[in-house]
Structures are given as C-alpha cells and as structure tokens.
Amino acid sequence: MAPLGPWPPSGGSAPVAVAASGGADSAALAWLAARWTVRRRLRLLALVVDHGLRPASAAEAAATCDALRGSGISARLLRLDGLALGPALPERARIARYEALAEACAAAGAVDLLLGHHADDQAETVLMRERAGSRTDGLAGMAHLVETDRLRLLRPLLGVAPSRLRLTLAAAATGWIEDPSNRDQRLQRPRLRRELAAAPAQTARLLVASRRHGIDRMERQVVLAATLAASVELYPEGYALLPPELLPPEALAALIRTVGGAPYQPPRGAVERLCWQPRPCTLAGTRLLRAGRLGPGWLLLREAAAAAPAVPARQGALWDRRYRLHAPTLLPNVFEVSALGRDRPPGTVSPLPASVLAPLPAIRRRGALLAVPHLGWAADPALAEVEFRLQPPVPAAAPGLFTGA
Numbered sequence: 001m002a003p004l005g006p007w008p009p010s011g012g013s014a015p016v017a018v019a020a021s022g023g024a025d026s027a028a029l030a031w032l033a034a035r036w037t038v039r040r041r042l043r044l045l046a047l048v049v050d051h052g053l054r055p056a057s058a059a060e061a062a063a064t065c066d067a068l069r070g071s072g073i074s075a076r077l078l079r080l081d082g083l084a085l086g087p088a089l090p091e092r093a094r095i096a097r098y099e100a101l102a103e104a105c106a107a108a109g110a111v112d113l114l115l116g117h118h119a120d121d122q123a124e125t126v127l128m129r130e131r132a133g134s135r136t137d138g139l140a141g142m143a144h145l146v147e148t149d150r151l152r153l154l155r156p157l158l159g160v161a162p163s164r165l166r167l168t169l170a171a172a173a174t175g176w177i178e179d180p181s182n183r184d185q186r187l188q189r190p191r192l193r194r195e196l197a198a199a200p201a202q203t204a205r206l207l208v209a210s211r212r213h214g215i216d217r218m219e220r221q222v223v224l225a226a227t228l229a230a231s232v233e234l235y236p237e238g239y240a241l242l243p244p245e246l247l248p249p250e251a252l253a254a255l256i257r258t259v260g261g262a263p264y265q266p267p268r269g270a271v272e273r274l275c276w277q278p279r280p281c282t283l284a285g286t287r288l289l290r291a292g293r294l295g296p297g298w299l300l301l302r303e304a305a306a307a308a309p310a311v312p313a314r315q316g317a318l319w320d321r322r323y324r325l326h327a328p329t330l331l332p333n334v335f336e337v338s339a340l341g342r343d344r345p346p347g348t349v350s351p352l353p354a355s356v357l358a359p360l361p362a363i364r365r366r367g368a369l370l371a372v373p374h375l376g377w378a379a380d381p382a383l384a385e386v387e388f389r390l391q392p393p394v395p396a397a398a399p400g401l402f403t404g405a
Contacts, residue, residue: 001036004145004154004401007112008042015043017110019101020075022048022064022177026116028165029157031174033114034073046075047104047113049097051083060177071174078104090187102150106316110151117142117155118162123206124192130206135268140214143400149324149391214402220250225397227251234258236390237374238322239301239356241291246298249275258396259300260285261321289355304358310338313363323361323388331386334365343369345377361388 001007008014018033020026030046037044046068050061061077068075078100083093105113122141129138146153157165169176196203228251233241240259246252249272253265260266266284274281278298280289285306291299308320313335317325325337340362342354350357363371363383371383378384 001156004156007040010041013043013109015045015074015108015110016112016114017045017047017101017105017108018114019116020046020048020064020068021116022060022067023116024166024169024176024178025118025121025157025162027174027176028168029114029116030068030073031071031169031172032157034071044073045108045110046073047078047101048075049078049080049100051080051093051097053083053085053089053093064177067175076104076108090189102148103316105151112152112154115153115155116157118157118160118165119207120162120193120196120203122158122210123196123203124189126206126210127192127196127202128188136213136220137217137265139209140217140402141210143214143402145401146398147400148393211403218399218402221397221399224251224254225399228255228396232396234396237352237356237360238390239299241295242298242300244297246275246278254396255300256284256286257394258392259302260306261302261392263393287355292353293351294353299353299356301356302359304339304341304355307339307359310336310364313337318391319361319388320359322390322392324391325361325386325388327386329382329385331363331383332365335370336364337361337388338364340372345369345372345375345379348372348375348377350375 008016016033016037018026018030020030030044034044046065048061048064048068050057052058058079061079065075065077080093080096080100083089083096101113105111126139126141129141132138142155142158143153144155144158196206227248231243231247231251232255234255235241238259240255242252242255247255249268252275253268253271256262256271257265262284265271270283274283274288278288281287282303285303287299287301287303289299289301291297302320302322311317311319312333313325313327313331315325315327315330317337319325319337320339323337338361339358340360341358343362344357357375360372360374362369363373363386370380371378371386373387378386
C-alpha cells in the first residue's frame with residue numbers, strides 16, 4: 001500500500017473507503033483493508049451498491065452490509081434508481097455506480113476509494129482493448145492509481161491472481177456471494193473470462209504487455225504535461241488558448257478531451273490531420289477558432305450546440321460533464337442549470353467572445369435567467385455566492401500509476 005499513498009494521518013476522521021460488492025474479490029479486499037487500516041489507525045468505510053437489476057440484488061446487498069458490520073467494518077448501502085435493461089447496460093451501470101460511490105465518499109469526507117480489480121480483470125481489459133484496436137494508452141489497461149476530480153481510485157490487488165484472493169478468504173473462513181451475471185455468456189467480460197481461463201499463457205502475455213505499455217504511458221505523460229504547461233493557457237470558463245503552430249497530436253487530443261468534457265480522446269486520425277493542416281472546425285464536442293483579439297494563436301472551446309440539456313441546480317450537481325455547482329445554501333427545486341446561449345445578463349460587459357460565453361453554465365427558473373457566476377452576475381442576492389468549478393472527467397495530463405506497487 002505504501003507506493004499508493006499518501007494516506008490520511010493516523011487517528012484522523014477522514015476514512016479510507018472500499019467498494020464492496022459482496023463478491024470474492026471485493027470481500028478479500030475488505031478483509032485485507034480492515035487489517036491494514038487497524039495497523040495504520042485509520043477508519044475504513046465499506047460502500048455496497050445495489051444496482052437493482054435482479055430480484056435478489058437488494059437482499060444480497062443487505063446481507064453484504066450485515067456481513068461487513070459483523071466483521072467490525074462500517075458499511076453503507078447505496079441504491080441506484082433508474083437503471084433499466086437494454087443496450088450498453090454494463091457501461092451505464094458502471095457510470096452510475098462510480099457516481100454513487102463518489103457522492104458517498106464526498107459525504108463521508110473520504111478521498112481514497114479502494115477497488116477490487118485483480119490480475120485477471122486486467123488481462124480481460126487489455127484483451128478487450130487489443131481487439132478493439134486500442135493504441136498504447138489503452139493497452140496499458142487499468143491504472144493502480146488514478147486521480148479524478150473528487151477521488152483517488154486505487155487498485156491495490158491489480159497484480160494479484162483471483163485464486164490467491166479466494167484462498168485468502170478460505171483461510172480466513174470468510175464467505176462471499178457469487179453474482180450470476182459473472183457467468184452470463186451474453187456479456188463480453190464473462191466470455192473473455194472463460195477464454196482466458198483456458199489459456200494461461202495468453203493471460204501472462206497480456207499482463208506483461210500491460211506493464212510495458214503502462215511504463216511507456218507514464219513516460220509520455222510527463223512529456224505531455226510539460227508541453228501543455230509551456231504552450232497552453234486553460235481558463236476556468238472552460239476554454240484554452242493555443243499557440244499559432246497548434247500542438248503535437250497527443251497533446252491536442254488530450255486537450256480536446258478535457259475541454260469537451262469527454263471520458264475518451266477524439267479519433268487520432270482526425271487530430272493528426274488537424275495538426276498538419278490547422279483550420280477552424282468542430283471536433284468531439286469542441287470548436288477550434290482563430291483566437292482573434294484574445295491572441296495570435298488558436299481558441300479551443302466547448303461547442304455550444306453539443307452542451308448538455310438542463311439539470312436541476314442542486315449542490316454538487318455536474319452539468320455538461322465539466323462544471324460542478326457549489327452553493328452555500330439550498331437552492332429551490334425549480335432552479336435549473338443550462339447553457340447561457342445567446343442570453344446576456346443586463347448591465348454586464350465581458351471581453352470574451354460570444355463563442356466562449358454561449359456554453360457557460362447559467363442558472364434559470366422556468367427559463368428566466370437568474371445567475372451567470374462566471375460573469376459575476378446574479379439577479380437574486382441569494383445566488384451571489386454560487387459558483388461553478390471546471391471539473392472535467394479527465395484532466396489534460398493524467399499520469400496515473402500503471403506499473404503497480
């Protein structure tokens with residue numbers, strides 16, 4: 001665990017959280033983490049997510065919480081609403097699960113979330129990306145440590161075979177719950193799991209490749225961060241100023257992902273063509289324009305037409321995948337967050353062009369403009385302290401730890 005630190009101070013109030021599904025992998029992680037936190041004099045909080053997709057899931061989640069509490073581990077049950085069977089269910093469930101975990105961690109004051117992914121999970125991930133044509137970054141697989149806008153996601157067991165985890169549980173006389181979806185051959189991961197179980201040499205090859213690509217990714221991320229720091233100005237309004245010669249393709253792709261609030265980078269070929277022949281265009285939810293009065297280079301900003309629809313203006317709400325709302329007081333339920341568009345607050349003058357102002361977040365009530373925090377304007381004094389912080393899902397330079405402990 002030491003290379004994955006720093007950790008909260010001993011005896012402090014901030015807990016270390018662990019995602020506990022009740023399966024063997026997360027049960028082993030919780031068992032190990034409980035002993036580690038006791039030695040470190042840290043608090044451990046287990047978070048159990050009920051997706052509500054199977055009739056037995058509620059009872060299994062409750063039983064998992066009871067088992068954790070019986071072992072002396074504090075546990076909290078998180079129920080997801082709104083998930084439905086249909087296309088892209090695993091991806092939708094994953095996004096909803098991580099959002100629920102992040103909110104629970106924030107409420108508990110935890111910035112460290114332990115995840116139970118192991119070596120076979122890593123091999124499956126790399127094989128999946130290999131067959132999808134991923135390049136070096138994707139073939140690095142999952143990172144042992146990734147920092148998001150609210151959390152440090154940590155996978156301390158990523159180099160451990162699942163058979164060792166089950167032997168650990170057996171030695172500790174600790175049981176677990178088998179999720180039938182792990183054997184559902186209609187899903188991609190169970191099919192890959194069965195394929196790799198019959199080919200241990202293939203698993204070993206994938207893990208070696210993952211480590212090699214991970215080292216390469218970390219080295220290139222250092223260069224990428226230095227390039228961006230020296231060449232780019234990124235503003236809290238969500239736009240960036242680029243030099244006249246643009247950037248190397250990898251740096252430009254990373255910046256487009258961040259400005260667009262996307263979880264993945266844009267198509268590499270399109271970015272390479274743009275670097276060779278810079279021109280005003282739209283790409284992956286962003287616009288590239290001449291900077292004009294803002295400077296001699298280029299302006300990269302969110303495409304207003306691609307901005308997200310309105311969402312309720314609640315504390316902590318994330319709008320357009322990029323702006324998180326912070327309000328000192330509870331806002332009425334009728335308040336919404338949406339793009340400023342062509343509206344302009346009365347009495348305000350901004351040096352920013354209309355293309356930058358249009359995708360800014362604004363607070364409205366039944367369509368009427370109430371506040372534009374980035375412009376320092378609020379029609380209601382109660383909204384004067386509200387702010388939106390730029391927190392895209394992936395920073396432009398996100399090194400991560402890919403080589404393990």
